Amino acid sequence: MTRCRLCGSDAMASVVDLGATPPCESFLAADRLDQPEPAYPLHLRVCTDCWLAQIPPLITPEETFSEYAYFSSYSTSWVEHARTFVADAVRRVGLGPDAFVVEVASNDGYLLKHVVDRGIRCLGIEPSVNVGAVARDAGVPTLTEFLSPAAGAAVRAEHGPADLVVANNVYAHIPDVVGFTQGLRALVADDGWVSIEVQHLLTLIEENQYDTIYHEHFQYYTVASAIRALASGGLTLVDVELLPTHGGSIRLWARPDEVAGEPAQRVADVLEKEKAAGLRELSGYTEFSARVAKVRRDLLRFLIEAAERGETVVGYGAPGKGNTLLNHCGIRPDLLAYTVDRNPYKHGRYTPGTRIPILPPEQIAADKPDYVLVLPWNLRAELTEQLSYVHDWGGRLVFPIPELSIVEVTR
Numbered sequence: 001m002t003r004c005r006l007c008g009s010d011a012m013a014s015v016v017d018l019g020a021t022p023p024c025e026s027f028l029a030a031d032r033l034d035q036p037e038p039a040y041p042l043h044l045r046v047c048t049d050c051w052l053a054q055i056p057p058l059i060t061p062e063e064t065f066s067e068y069a070y071f072s073s074y075s076t077s078w079v080e081h082a083r084t085f086v087a088d089a090v091r092r093v094g095l096g097p098d099a100f101v102v103e104v105a106s107n108d109g110y111l112l113k114h115v116v117d118r119g120i121r122c123l124g125i126e127p128s129v130n131v132g133a134v135a136r137d138a139g140v141p142t143l144t145e146f147l148s149p150a151a152g153a154a155v156r157a158e159h160g161p162a163d164l165v166v167a168n169n170v171y172a173h174i175p176d177v178v179g180f181t182q183g184l185r186a187l188v189a190d191d192g193w194v195s196i197e198v199q200h201l202l203t204l205i206e207e208n209q210y211d212t213i214y215h216e217h218f219q220y221y222t223v224a225s226a227i228r229a230l231a232s233g234g235l236t237l238v239d240v241e242l243l244p245t246h247g248g249s250i251r252l253w254a255r256p257d258e259v260a261g262e263p264a265q266r267v268a269d270v271l272e273k274e275k276a277a278g279l280r281e282l283s284g285y286t287e288f289s290a291r292v293a294k295v296r297r298d299l300l301r302f303l304i305e306a307a308e309r310g311e312t313v314v315g316y317g318a319p320g321k322g323n324t325l326l327n328h329c330g331i332r333p334d335l336l337a338y339t340v341d342r343n344p345y346k347h348g349r350y351t352p353g354t355r356i357p358i359l360p361p362e363q364i365a366a367d368k369p370d371y372v373l374v375l376p377w378n379l380r381a382e383l384t385e386q387l388s389y390v391h392d393w394g395g396r397l398v399f400p401i402p403e404l405s406i407v408e409v410t411r
């Protein structure tokens with residue numbers, strides 16, 4: 001029996017079962033193609049006591065993140081997002097020249113380098129050895145570590161308490177949500193602030209973003225369940241912002257319980273929105289599975305018919321979430337000859353499970369395919385512009401989610 005990792009309840013209801021898939025960041029080198037590849041059940045359930053949606057923690061973050069393939073700086077929109085965030089945070093928290101900022105899961109330093117540029121002292125905590133090394137080379141002090149209560153206390157003892165602790169795009173990635181939250185509390189000053197960005201389950205459900213469910217994302221938050229999670233570490237939610245990132249995210253502003261005070265009106269507004277969407281009862285979750293099945297049927301039908309017409313389809317992007325989609329739909333190189341990615345780490349490697357080759361982006365212009373299937377569909381505006389060159393040979397873009405759409409682009 002699976003128990004809720006936040007509240008311990010065994011009242012877990014099925015939301016969607018996506019079958020068995022490999023960890024989505026385990027891109028295969030060519031010499032591993034003849035080796036067995038483990039696959040794990042990917043089954044989303046929701047706790048009907050605290051409403052935290054979660055998958056079983058079958059892989060450990062240590063397996064995923066010791067050598068991580070994702071470098072935030074490869075995405076133009078992320079770098080800009082980080083710059084704006086730092087400017088806003090400096091204003092909200094009132095960070096002066098003596099302030100100290102810690103970012104957990106600081107990746108390649110894409111965010112903290114804006115803090116460094118402002119002359120504010122900072123420290124990144126990043127578990128991936130290779131990604132953290134890139135950050136240090138860029139002048140961002142970075143510790144190779146997973147956050148735990150003990151690690152948080154050790155950083156506080158050595159560097160002092162942080163006026164601001166940032167944890168963006170990591171709160172879903174840690175199976176020990178209680179220990180991680182206690183680690184955040186250990187890092188932050190008693191009158192400090194914690195800022196967390198995490199995907200919003202409300203938009204995941206409403207916009208059918210099922211490909212953002214994967215083994216590296218252990219839990220999926222509403223604001224209601226995030227309040228419960230923060231409380232497990234002695235933090236209180238004081239404000240929330242709705243962001244368009246990852247198809248819909250929440251930015252949680254939390255403070256230690258003792259100094260939190262009354263939450264902003266926006267917190268009550270978002271809680272009301274979640275309630276209206278039925279996410280505080282089972283009814284809000286029950287339709288999801290049928291909508292997921294439809295994406296699979298529509299995409300497969302399109303790919304099979306294109307193949308039968310003798311038209312070529314290649315992929316654009318090899319994001320982790322692309323692998324949930326490819327594996328769930330069962331798409332292999334007979335239907336999608338290859339995909340391309342801007343990250344050179346992935347070139348010459350193969351997508352996990354489906355074993356689709358990953359090539360440099362220039363391959364698309366060389367081959368002039370009839371269709372380009374965009375796997376990071378959430379960057380639709382950015383990529384429609386970036387890929388407008390497919391217009392030169394009459395190619396079209398295909399976005400699989402929220403529902404299949406085939407788009408003619410103009411130069």
Ligand SMILES: [Zn+2]
Pocket residue numbers: 004005006007008009047048049050051052
């Ligand atoms: Zn629970």
